[in-house]
Amino acid sequence: MRSIWKGAITFGLVNVPVKLYSATEDHDVSLHQVHDADGGRIRYQRRCEICGRVVDYEHIDKAYDDGDRTVVITGDDLKALPEEKSREIDVLEFVPSDQLDPIMFDRSYFLEPDGSSPKAYVLLRRTLEETDRTAIVHFSLRQKTRLAALRVRGDVLMLQTLLWDDEVREARFPALEKQTRITDKELDMSSSLVDSLSDDFEPADFSDDYQAELRQLIDAKLEEGESLDTDATFGESSDDADEGEGGEVIDLMEALRQSVEKNRSGGRRKPAKRAAARAGSSDDADDADDGDDTDDGESAPKKQAAKSPAARKPAAKASAKRPAAKASARKPAAKSEPVDEKPADGKSGPAKSVSAKSGAKKASAKKPTAKKAPARKSAEGERKAG
Structure with a gap:
């Protein structure tokens, strides 16, 4: 400085x-004026109205005009005060x-x-x-x-x-002279809204969004030139959407109630504090996942994959599908009955159903060619006995 x-x-x-x-x-970003037709710089000149010449700054004095007379005050006059x-x-x-x-x-x-x-x-x-x-x-x-x-x-x-x-004006507005009735309920609701927005003032939490967007626009135009589509880059203006809503009569109590509910649910947090809250929650999640710091032989990529939410979700889905897979595996074993041939007398008894089930269990462990032959032999034996 x-x-x-x-x-x-x-x-x-x-x-x-x-x-x-x-x-x-x-x-603020410093801007100057140019001619829209050819981009030529617009400059203001200190031109004398009598002689028409451009006057340098060192030849300019101050003056006071009371309407009829003009008094010139030179720089030396001011220094003499x-x-x-x-x-x-x-x-x-x-x-x-x-x-x-x-x-x-x-x-x-x-x-x-x-x-x-x-x-x-x-x-x-x-x-x-x-x-x-x-x-x-x-x-x-x-x-x-x-x-x-x-x-x-x-x-x-x-x-x-x-x-x-005498440089501070007095605020005298006819609207403020009227008697306005405020109910206790409205005052309590308004106080609740103030409480929901109460916080310690931190100047660093706030920024000039307009100047930031202006700098972004200048950088984009320097890169892409005049062909830049500003609507696509920054979005359309909301002025047209808001037009005509100024005269709408709203219910004051309802507006206060909705505002309090919105702020209590966390819908109105400052950007900087919202980002800090997200960072804090992610740190807590990492600390919870890292409860055991001992080396279990897993590689670092596997541990990182286990921490990420995207990696945990498929594992949960697979574990949920596992019982269904077992059930589907048991159903074919119960339905498959390799020994389904009826005896010559057309009768079937409990002993055969048990042997058929045992044959099905053996069939799941042996090849198909090895399980049909014993079944035929048992059928021929029953026919001879009959």
Whole structure:
């Protein structure tokens, strides 16, 4: 960072030399204007209306016009003002920090101690921390007199410029002057919705999606040129779908109820925390699978396959089908009766059915040619006996 101002904080007889740095920066993609017909760059020129010439910046002065007369204010005139020459951040008073309305905050700056010893800087910082106070200061920067709040942020003193009292507008809207009745049930439901969305503020959980998509569009156009199909790349805009829904009258209680149910079911979690929750659940699953860390002789690929859900599902299906396979294997054995020939007298008894079953069991263990011959011999013996 580069300092933009050097001066000193003064309160009483204490003098704290400091350097001023911009605490924030703009992350928006820088775009310029071109002619849509040929892509030529559009530039704005500072052209004089009297002589018609383009005027360089060093030859431009400021002026004030009251309608009838014009007064020119040169750069030397501005430098001659006493406030512009001042290099002091003068402490006017110390106020409770909670008395500052956030609407008054404008720009933020960091203050770095400038000098051989930062003792006075650290002393002022510690004093503001211990007393929970904010210093209201007055200083000049870039040809403007400014009011600012001097407060502590971490280990650094921060200067936040404040809007003047007449720069903050008053909010007077006729709709707010009407008496509106809010029921206790509506208030309780609204409080439940607030509770379901309550969380600690983490700035890193949020991102500028528009700027990210704009950068993605620029990268895609650099690769594919003007033939890029933006609808296919980013999806169609939802503006047309939302058109006409603004005048729809909704049931406030029903909208609150659905919102509470949606958030309680986890349907409205921040992207960063949703990803963290997924990562945590996958880690827990891996820990559960790795309950036994001993080496059972399996190779690493097999263990990894056992951990993955895709590898576990077929095993479950196979185990479910195993009893059915056994049943199908038993059915043919019970139906197959190799000894099915009736005796000459046409009678059949229990003894033959038992021998037929035993013959079926033997047939499952022997070849077909070996099991028919004993069956014929037993049939011939019965005929001779008859």
